[in-house]
Amino acid sequence: xxxxxxxxxxxxxxxxxxxxxxxxxxxxxxxxxxxxxxxxxxxxxxxxxxxxxxxxxxxxxxxxxxxxxxxxxxxxxxxxxxxxxxxxxxxxxxxxxxxxxxxxxxxxxxxxxxxxxxxxxxxxxxxxxxxxxxxxxxxxxxxxxxxxxxxxxxxxxxxxxxxxxxxxxxxxxxxxxxxxxxxxxxxxxxxxxxxxxxxxxxxxxxxxxxxxxxxxxxxxxxxxxxxxxxxxxxxxxxxxxxxxxxxxxxxxxxxxxxxxxxxxxxxxxxxxxxxxxxxxxxxxxxxxxxxxxxxxxxxxxxxxxxxxxxxxxxxxxxxxxxxxxxxxxxxxxxxxxxxxxxxxxxxxxxxxxxxxxxxxxxxxxxxxxxxxxxxxxxxxxxxxxxxxxxxxxxxxxxxxxxxxxxxxxxxxxxxxxxxxxxxxxxxxxxxxxxxxxxxxxxxxxxxxxxxxxxxxxxxxxxxxxxxxxxxxxxxxxxxxxxxxxxxxxxx
Numbered sequence: 048x049x050x051x052x053x054x055x056x057x058x059x060x061x062x063x064x065x066x067x068x069x070x071x072x073x074x075x076x077x078x079x080x081x082x083x084x085x086x087x088x089x090x091x092x093x094x095x096x097x098x099x100x101x102x103x104x105x106x107x108x109x110x111x112x113x114x115x116x117x118x119x120x121x122x123x124x125x126x127x128x129x130x131x132x133x134x135x136x137x138x139x140x141x142x143x144x145x146x147x148x149x150x151x152x153x154x155x156x157x158x159x160x161x162x163x164x165x166x167x168x169x170x171x172x173x174x175x176x177x178x179x180x181x182x183x184x185x186x187x188x189x190x191x192x193x194x195x196x197x198x199x200x201x202x203x204x205x206x207x208x209x210x211x212x213x214x215x216x217x218x219x220x221x222x223x224x225x226x227x228x229x230x231x232x233x234x235x236x237x238x239x240x241x242x243x244x245x246x247x248x249x250x251x252x253x254x255x256x257x258x259x260x261x262x263x264x265x266x267x268x269x270x271x272x273x274x275x276x277x278x279x280x281x282x283x284x285x286x287x288x289x290x291x292x293x294x295x296x297x298x299x300x301x302x303x304x305x306x307x308x309x310x311x312x313x314x315x316x317x318x319x320x321x322x323x324x325x326x327x328x329x330x331x332x333x334x335x336x337x338x339x340x341x342x343x344x345x346x347x348x349x350x351x352x353x354x355x356x357x358x359x360x361x362x363x364x365x366x367x368x369x370x371x372x373x374x375x376x377x378x379x380x381x382x383x384x385x386x387x388x389x390x391x392x393x394x395x396x397x398x399x400x401x402x403x404x405x406x407x408x409x410x411x412x413x414x415x416x417x418x419x420x421x422x423x424x425x426x427x428x429x430x431x432x433x434x435x436x437x438x439x440x441x442x443x444x445x446x447x448x449x450x451x452x453x454x455x456x457x458x459x460x461x462x463x464x465x466x467x468x469x470x471x472x473x474x475x476x477x478x479x480x481x482x483x484x485x486x487x488x489x490x491x492x493x494x495x496x497x498x499x500x501x502x503x504x505x506x507x508x509x510x511x512x513x514x515x516x517x518x519x520x521x522x523x524x525x526x527x528x529x530x531x532x533x534x535x536x537x538x
Contacts, residue, residue, distance in 0.1 A: 061210060064102020064132065065095055067274030067392075070281055071250060071259045076231070080254070081201045081211045083180070083225060086235030091246065091265070092214045093123065094130065095235070095272045096176045097142070099212065101132045103174050104141035111172040112144045113163060115151055115179030120144040131270045143170050156183060156196045164203055173209055180215035180225065194224035201228060230254040235265070240419040243384065248274050264386050264419070275388035279423070279430040282395070285437035288313060295405070295441045298332035301512030305488060305497040310441055310469065314493065315432045317411075317444045320473030325484050325503055325510070326445040327409055328362065329473070331355065332510040333443045334375055334407040335364045341404035343375040346394050348382045348413030363507050376401060382413040390417060391431055398438055406435060411446040425466075432466045468492035473503060476516065485516060 060075030069075045076082060076099075084092045100110035114120070123144070127133055145166055150158045167175055177200075187193040204211045213229070226232050232252040237244055246265040250258045259281060265274045294309030303309040310316055318326045327350065337343030345355070352370070355377065359366035369375040378397060380390060390413075398406065415424060435442050444467065470489040475482045484503040488496045502513030 080230035082231040090235040098271045108173045110142045110174040112176045115182040176212045178214045180213045181217045278391045279426040282434040288439040298336045307494045311493045314468040315442045316469035317467040319448045324473040330407040343405040344403045345377045347409035382416040385417040387418040406442040408444045
């Protein structure tokens, strides 16, 4: 088997067929390598290895899958037959299953090595999977014998051009011979976070290439094994798009005048405020400015399409027609058991698929609820907004802030505001014993803005800016209640 190279002399990567894994491996596995896939029972080793084999079958290659366990192949295949990656290969001879259980019991490690070499040659296999490496560990006479076996497998892989996967549930240390002598070591595992559990993949070693370090969340479904690389490790470093000296209409009547002409192109604006103050409605006004040349996307957690359509219709906004024509796409994910990196991957894929120019992300709290590592939030949002900015997307985000002064919510707001160029605050004001919605601009990184407070009006003609407020009896901010000063006084 020849060893292909790119024009630069680097070996061609073997695509694994596992979504996200090639990104973690900076392109895929290297040919002629020996790789250990380690993980406890049920962590997905067998699924990942078979997914790789059937992916290579789609490229016209053959694989030899050898088990050292007493489990029959019929039982193994019965558990895999519903996986989508096997759908086109149910009767394929590109992946051959053999058992070396009796060979190991009767002939030891040398017999297993001869078995692999003979069958790989007869089957013309370019991929070999040895499932049950721990069984070899249990039967070996000494560490030296086991080390010699691993060395012989590596020599055979290099000589024959085969790529070898060794599957094991061994929990031995990284200093054990099998880990020091192989070309790569991938760990599969799972963790508990409160009442929730999640899977992860971690590359512990990968010779001849860089890789994305750390834990990456993963999941197993009917589609197979899927890895979601940590967003901040793979995004946010794209070259920035050329800035345009244009302003993007906000969709809120009268607001553009307060923003010196509108929102800066490809900027990120966050709309903060307590529940019910009009954050989602403000976002709908923004997204309804989408056109066929500038497609829009609504990515939300709390309101489905039916509720948003009804709300838009009551405000005289043309959202239903935009959704029906495909100018605006809506993606709704209830914030239950979703994975934060999966949500980001779906979001960016939708942006790339349609060339989205306007994004309304309704409810940053949905991302917060989906994380299993709260300490990542600041880095995650920085990477997400950078990736959107690099794509030329003008983004409007909403976030519920029950408290502005003190409280844990203030910390969350600070972490988000650090990555948003523009901040708009919606709140309630009490005027003549009546609550009014108000809007104020807190921050505009790239232009001047009006520093005054205005009434926010929601009606059958949409969202608009009302009169400038000069005196109120008080401002209601979550549980806080204080007097709003007149113009010229410090708050």
